[in-house]
Amino acid sequence: MLRIGYVRLRDSCSADDTAALKAIGCHVVRAEEPAGYMADGSAMLTSILDFIGEGDQLVVTRLEHLAHCTRSLLQVIDRLECKGATLFVVEPEICSAGEGGRALRAALQAVASLEPLSAPRRRGAPSTDEILALQEAGIGPVEIARRLGVSRMTVWRKLRTQAA
Missing domain, CATH: 1.10.10 (Arc Repressor Mutant, subunit A)
Known part of the structure; x- marks a missing residue:
């Protein structure tokens, strides 16, 4: 099983995140600038999701490091599951495999159903x-x-x- 760590370089905690991922046994740690999340074309995360294989694990220190909204987070988990891979979150300790994974998915789907869809931009000023x-x-x-x-x-x- 290959453990791949993912870090968004956004603040001073990023170096701590990288060290934490290496300390818990990630074979590879990839980092990228915060310019993109999954829905915005995050090149590094997309590359990891394309590369990851069956039995591998994507590891992040916090759940919010993967996506800007719950729907995007569910897309990441779906892509991992399609590949036979799992997601492991360090803080709080959550894994997308097994009973905990089903509970995580149910909770995320419930939250996603409450999030507003992004409103399309209007043309011109409102009356x-x-x-x-x-x-x-x-x-x-x-x-x-x-x-x-x-x-x-x-x-x-x-x-x-x-x-x-």
């Missing part, structure tokens, strides 16, 4: 009426901007012109 309707419903400017796919400044400008 003042749309913004006012959301504000009257008790929604704040930051949430209005997120829901309408525009900047907060756009919302603030529309609200300011309406107040004047």
